[in-house]
Amino acid sequence: MKYVCIDDGAVRELISGRELQSVDFEDGRRLIERLQGRTQVFKGTGSFLVNLDKDGMYLTTPGKWKDKKYLVVDCESSNLFSSVRDAETLTSLQKLLRFCSKFWSGSNAYTPAEKMIAGTSKTILFPLPFSSGTGFRVAIEREPMKERLERRDLSGNFLLVYKTGFDGANSFTEEASLQNFRKVIEALPSVYDALPRRIEFINEHEQNKTRNGVFDELKIAAPRNQLPRGNMLTLGDWLPRLTKQQRQFVQAPVEQALRLVGAAGTGKTTTLILRTMFILLKAESDKQQMRALFVTPSEATRKSILESLQVINPNGFWERDPKSSAVSLTVTTLASICADKLNQTIQETEFVDRDAQDSKVMQGLYIEQAIAEARANDFKSHAPHLSDKFRSFFDETENTDLVDLFQHEISMQIKGRAGDPFDAYKECPPLKYGLPVETDADRGFVFSVFRKYQRQLVDVAQFDTDDVVLSATGQLDTPIWRRRRSLEGYDFIAIDEAHLFNINELHLFHYFTRDPSAAPISFAIDQAQAVGERGWEVSKELESNHGRQEEELNYGTVFRSSTQIIELSASILASGANLFSNFKDTLKGAQSGFTSDDERRTQPVRFIEAVDDDTMVELAFKRAAELGALTESSPSDILITCLAPDLLQSLKDYAAKRRKPITVLDRRGDYAKVRSAQRDGLMLLGHADYVGGLEFNIVIVVGVDKGRVPYEGSSTTKESRNFMRYIAHNRLYVACSRARFALELLGVKARGPSDILSGAFTKNLLELVE
DSSP, X not given: OOEEEEEHHHHHHHHHOGGGSOTTSHHHHHHHHHHTTSOSOOOOOOSOEEEEOSSEEEEEOSSOGGGOOEEEEEHHHHOTTTSSOHHXXXXXXXXXXXXXXXXXXXXXXXXXXXXXXXXXXXXXXXXXXXXXXXXXXXXXXSSTTHHHHHHTTOTTOEEEEEEEESSOOOTTTOOOOOHHHHHHHHHHHHHHHSHHHHHHHHHHHTTTOOOSSOOSOOOOOOOOOOOOTTSOSOHHHHGGGSOHHHHHHHTSOTTSOEEEEEOTTSOHHHHHHHHHHHHHHHHHHTTOOEEEEEEESSHHHHXXXXXXXXXXXXXXXXXXOTXXXXXXXXXXXXXXXXXXXXXXXXXXXXXXXXXXHHHHHHHHHHHHHHHHHHHHHTHHHHGGGSOHHHHHHHHHSOHHHHHHHHHHHIIIIIIIIIOSOHXXXXXXXXXXXXXXXXXXXXXXXXXHHHHHHHHHHHHTTOBOHHHHHHHHHHHHSSHHHHHHHHHHSBSEEEESSGGGSOHHHHHHGGGGBSSTTXXXXXXXXXXXXXXSOXXXXXXXXXXXXXSOOOEEEEEOEESSSOHHHHHHHHHHHHHHHHHOTTOOOTTTTOEEOOOHHHHHTOOOOEEEEESSHHHHHHHHHHHHHHHHHHTTOOGGGEEEEESOHHHHHHHHHHHHHTTXXXXXXXXXXXXXXXXXXXHHTOEEEEEGGGOTTOOEEEEEEEOOBTTBTTBOOSOOOHHHHHHHHHHHHHHHHHHHTTEEEEEEEEEEXXXXXXXXXXXXXXXXXXXXXX
């Protein structure tokens, strides 16, 4: 094929169709294959046609040809549809079409990727994310055959893509080849003269048409309504909207063990819910027994899942009694289901907290007391036996700075991997970015802190979530449970946010399956959202011990966020991956699923500097109101967040003093509070640890400056700095990836922007506003 001509009506439909933004959708993949000449088939319904002649293709909509504007792609000189991978080709096409629409509307709001070359009629478009590092560019001639078209009263009606590549050229001397462009100009009158007859022919055969590729005409899907927020669609409404990978995951056989990997905003939780409902409905239709379990990391997310389930399918599987119903669903937290197995040996009052997030907060308070006691009473006697590295680290680090490190070591290593015994803990390989334990003496001192922490729990007659899980493991790995398993076990298990569980928790899930030899477990994971190094590969720990191969599905399209927000989030992950060898970059190669209507509401990603903390806090609320107006967002669509607890208190104090109507998030993924804020018209405020699992039109992250992100306390040890850097990357990624249309980071000018953002500034992904 020598050329492709697309009129302005077709451009509007292509940039507004959700299923045409990604090759993960069948329509998007078929479009690219059609333009490449690899297929004649494209499923869809819509209002424009493809017309073919011996040299090229015309994407046309009804109307007089002289009243339209056109994009002409010279396929021989530009290789637009064959220079990069299919996903990148579709991204390039969509960026090109959006530029055309913007140019024809007379807008001058061009992005840094759309370079109008001064003194020429050329534009150079860089359609791929800067984070891809490809440098792929598209050369556009804005005034091809200028004098001839002026004589025919067609001046300004055509844009010509005449070259693509990875290297620059001299735009002042470069001339576009016009041979194929002339053919398009001469053919257009006859193409549009024949269009009414072609439309009539298609309409006559529409009822009986089976879309099997018989016709050359291509009918593109008209833009569907935007998806309602909060998963407010039924299962029947959802299935046609899924990408190929999502549908494959949802409809896979129940016995297939599936690992779903994707960045924030790719639809992991939604499709995990849809898979669960699909399996339950199929079982009920086939009159088969199906006892399903859906596990969430916290009570807040459990309530959110239940709310979504009530809309997706009102059959009420989760309200049925698993003991008396053939098909049922249990939605619970891991702590709760373990407690159910221990119902004869543990009471409600003995829990630190059933909610994993709240339990971790209480753990931190107890651990800080244990560290202080160990420093006062034990450190002096242990010091001569400790390694030089650990001794100097502990001696030079403040207790408050040690809490996160010790809590991480206890949760991930002592309880998470070893399961309490000191001998087992001694055999655990140390975390690369955690406490600098080198010798058994180092581990002995850490274990003494752990014992003091445990004693505090005994004194208050409580168990933390790790105790509950370990106790449940002991009761499940017994002949009694193995006998009961066929009656009380589950036929299908779904695990949301598997990256938030430790190794012992992950191992526990296999005990809950009805068939010990099967692993009907599906789980969603984005390891970059887990705060701190895990010390293991989460996905590997959920693999079956019975030789069954798990299938991994990767989601590459982010539906939540704009391209600019995705690029900044990707830059944060890339920074973490460069610093830490085991840091997961789940956004590498991701693309946005935004339509042109979504992009209309997007705002530049900015870093704004304030003179001091008070001014920065005030600025956060001011910018929230301004961005709300620019993006047509209600107050409940706005989140102000931070990574520093003291800043969170300052934000709360300012809101109280100025009587700003806000709701404070104090649990991770608390969708119930978001719904309450929507009803009352309140803005959301919360620490970055509590915003995971949620999304907002606008996110303002306060205090993203040196000394705070990562946090630099009075301690100067390398180990504490590395740990703080590691978790700062996790938290900043989670905070930024909550945003849909607008994201702004605030900092104090005297401090300067956080070093985590240096790569983003280098690639012009952040606009600095002083």
